[in-house]
Amino acid sequence: MPEGDTVFLTAHRLRLALVGKTLVRSDFRVPRYATVDLVGDLVEEVGSYGKHLFIRTTTASIHTHLKMEGEWRTYCAGERWTRPRVHARVVLGTDDTEAVGFSLGTVEVLRRADEHTATDHLGPDLLGPNWDAAEAVRRLARHPAQPVGLALLDQRNLAGIGNIYRSEVCFLRKVHPATPIDAVPDLLALVNEAHRVLTEAAHRPPWRALVYGRQRRPCQRCGTRIEVRPLAETNPASDRITQRERGIYYCPRCQPEPA
Numbered sequence: 522m523p524e525g526d527t528v529f530l531t532a533h534r535l536r537l538a539l540v541g542k543t544l545v546r547s548d549f550r551v552p553r554y555a556t557v558d559l560v561g562d563l564v565e566e567v568g569s570y571g572k573h574l575f576i577r578t579t580t581a582s583i584h585t586h587l588k589m590e591g592e593w594r595t596y597c598a599g600e601r602w603t604r605p606r607v608h609a610r611v612v613l614g615t616d617d618t619e620a621v622g623f624s625l626g627t628v629e630v631l632r633r634a635d636e637h638t639a640t641d642h643l644g645p646d647l648l649g650p651n652w653d654a655a656e657a658v659r660r661l662a663r664h665p666a667q668p669v670g671l672a673l674l675d676q677r678n679l680a681g682i683g684n685i686y687r688s689e690v691c692f693l694r695k696v697h698p699a700t701p702i703d704a705v706p707d708l709l710a711l712v713n714e715a716h717r718v719l720t721e722a723a724h725r726p727p728w729r730a731l732v733y734g735r736q737r738r739p740c741q742r743c744g745t746r747i748e749v750r751p752l753a754e755t756n757p758a759s760d761r762i763t764q765r766e767r768g769i770y771y772c773p774r775c776q777p778e779p780a
């Protein structure tokens with residue numbers, strides 16, 4: 522599942538491909554926006570907020586979310602696509618480039634002035650220019666009993682973390698993912714660690730996980746076998762199905778279970 526750094530890097534790639542160019546083709550393959558035509562619009566900016574991507578043209582902001590399988594690919598005009606055409610949800614063409622959004626989870630065409638409605642509910646963006654660690658701490662602290670491994674996924678607390686980085690952040694801070702928020706020794710340090718890890722992943726890829734995906738392999742700190750398990754669902758706003766299926770990775774010795 523793409524996390525904030527993937528979306529940040531996607532925005533960067535689309536920016537290089539599209540900004541300053543006029544659209545000669547716009548094709549929205551979702552029923553609600555099938556008749557939208559942005560031909561003639563200039564692409565002015567591409568931005569991201571958490572896991573949300575915005576392609577801003579003269580008249581609209583195209584809001585997309587990659588969810589599980591989504592991705593944006595860019596091609597030279599006329600180049601053969603590398604994913605099945607049937608998976609394309611948005612096609613934006615300029616004189617020399619085609620940007621294709623495949624298998625996107627969300628597609629919305631918003632007025633520029635309404636773009637904020639897509640992100641108003643989110644906590645501070647870990648990779649944004651207005652990142653605010655104190656605000657993220659304040660939001661996390663609103664639900665003191667919530668396990669930290671779930672709280673880090675809740676985009677209303679802080680935006681950009683998915684399954685990979687929640688495991689990493691808990692490991693780096695030596696907190697068990699089931700630890701309730703009010704029992705985490707230093708919330709600000711936790712939030713700062715999340716910011717550091719995501720920033721590194723976004724600005725110096727490829728980034729390598731210390732704990733994620735390493736079940737039954739030795740902890741790089743103490744040699745104990747890494748374990749993986751799901752966390753009990755306690756947050757009705759997060760995605761129940763993925764919560765059940767996606768385990769969190771941790772070292773049982775470095776991250777002792779809360780009493």
Ligand SMILES: [Zn+2]
Binds near residue numbers: 741774775
């Ligand atoms: Zn360990």
